Amino acid sequence: MANNELAESEPGQFAHYTHRQHLAGNTIDGKAVRGLCGVYFVPTQDHDAMPCCPICQERLAELPS
Template sequence: MTTASNPSTPTVAPIETPTVDPLHDNVEPGDHERFAHYVQKSKLTGAMVNGTPVRALCGKVWVPSRDPGRFPVCPECKEIKAKLTR
């Protein structure tokens, strides 16, 4: 921390405060940036607006933030959806 030349002048030092977000603690790293996953449509809108995590059919948990049309569909989600829609 630096000291001011004038004692009445306050000094400001950056403070690193770790951000703890219990909502996103269960978000998994991984393929959500490589694949588009299937999630319940009713949950997707709220997740996009509020930044809350969703769970895909394959079990992947993440916070959706990108255009899924830019990615191939997750093979595991695709397989599960095919079994459910028979």
């Protein structure tokens, strides 16, 4: 996964954020969960290799910690 490919990532290839309780249950099952931006996606172990969804990042920053 080369960093110089990030700018040409296709839609749907963002790493979305979701609530942790969703990730805990669904990562193994391969089920789609709803990201903070409202997009449904299937969490994968390649999550860290994808560019972060900018909308999810905004929503995450607004969440109380």
